[in-house]
Amino acid sequence: MRPALCFLGGARPRPRVHPKNESSTTMSLHVSQNTPARGVLGRMLALALAVFALCLASLPAQAQATGGLGLVVERASGSLLVVDQSERTSIGRITGLGDLSHASLVYSPNEQFAYVFGRDGGLTKVDILAQTIVKRVMQAGNSIGGAISDDGRLVAVSNYEPGGVRVFDADTLEMVADIPTGSKTVGLVDILGSRFAFSLWDKGETWIADLSGKTPQIIRIKGMGTNPYDALVTGDGRTYIVGLFGEDHLTALDLWQAHPEPQIILPGYAKERAGLPVYKMPHLEGWALAGQDFVLPAMGQHEVLWVDARSLKETGRTPTHGQPVFAISRPDGRQVWVNFAHPLNDTVQVIDTVTKQVIHQFKPGPGVLHMEFTPRGHEVWLSVRDLGKVVIYDTETFEQLGEIATESPSGIFFTARAHKTGL
Secondary structure: OOOOOOOHHHOOOOOEEOOOOOOOOOEEOOOOOOOOHHHHHHHHHHHHHHHHHHHHHOOOOOOOOOOOEEEEEEOOOOEEEEEEOOOOEEEEEEOOOOOOOOOEEEEOOOOOEEEEEOOOOEEEEEEOOOOEEEEEEEOOOEEEEEEEOOOOOEEEEEEEEOOOEEEEEOOOOOEEEEEOOOOOEEEEEEEOOOEEEEEEOOOOEEEEEEOOOOOOEEEEEOOOOOOEEEEEEOOOOOEEEEEEOOOOOEEEEEOOOOOOOOEEEOOOOOOOOOOOOOOOOOOHHHOEEEOOEEEEEOOOOOEEEEEEOOOOOEEEEEEOOOOEEEEEEOOOOOEEEEEEOOOOOOOEEEEEOOOOEEEEEEOOOOOEEEEEEOOOOOEEEEEEHHHOEEEEEEOOOOOEEEEEEOOOEEEEEEHHHHHOOOO
16 A cells, blocks of 8 residues: 655645746746745755654555464474465574473464463463564473363363363463462363363373353363363364273363363273273374264274264274274365274375275375365375475375475464464
């Protein structure tokens, strides 16, 4: 937008036109060198320039788009790679984030800031446009993830050591609440109304913390099962599902109820079947909702489990290449992409959600740790740790579209997550 010119008194100075009998045919402002008017004109000109400068200063700054950006966790170097989806390229790197060996992050509502939860207990706020650390605090000895409130005011961190959940002001990273639990905490998610839900590994409980007032209000729900290891919440914030390391089932809560009661789902899903060594715990946060079914990785088994989203009854099973880690739905729900634990972590399978059958299998390389779809699902980005790159695929043709060199990549997080509950 071209700035408007500002003139003193709101009008342009009127030029003196030479008479026709003068040789010059141009217009000029004529002031004698020896009159007081020359000093007045100089002061007027200086004032006009000052007003013009103010006009320019009042123009809005050029906005920078964030919707096509994302961050890739570089676990070995404690850094974040800033990526541009539309260009399929990296545009910068943010360093100095500590131990990112099991790191995750969430975004502010305006997508400019990310809050990174490091394994060393560090909570780091970064500006992805300036590509700098805004602030970093060491809030615990060992943390395992976090969440941001629905209004973007609060950031909560789930801790192994010393346990419990700590809540921080999103602007300043000043701690506003400390919620001791006497247990390692897992499965921390945001739910509507400045509330957070999380589960207790050592106690088999789920707590709901309401931080909409001056002090946290806690609802404690017992009987969730032995050793919860992870959890998910649906996009509408209604259903919270907990995976259990010490039980042969999962447990669900209906968070729309005033007093949620534990509901066992998939009872005995591994009954009379040999349990396999668990090389890596499945991640329920990457749950898939495909049509009317949840698709969940089975712990210690080579399969994914299908559960009706309303009745919570099992609707099917799909044998897989190995023990699933992530089972993630394409945004339209038509496909589920699955990666696997060591030693079969070089392979990815694609499942058609209509037939519940594997329709494609390929090997991007050793150490496929994470998958992230672009917001409308036309592409999927895979982190291949042992090859030091992110590989990009077309989700319809399965053609490789590009790759980005990285330093031991793990989690991939696009800014579209800023507008999704539980992510």
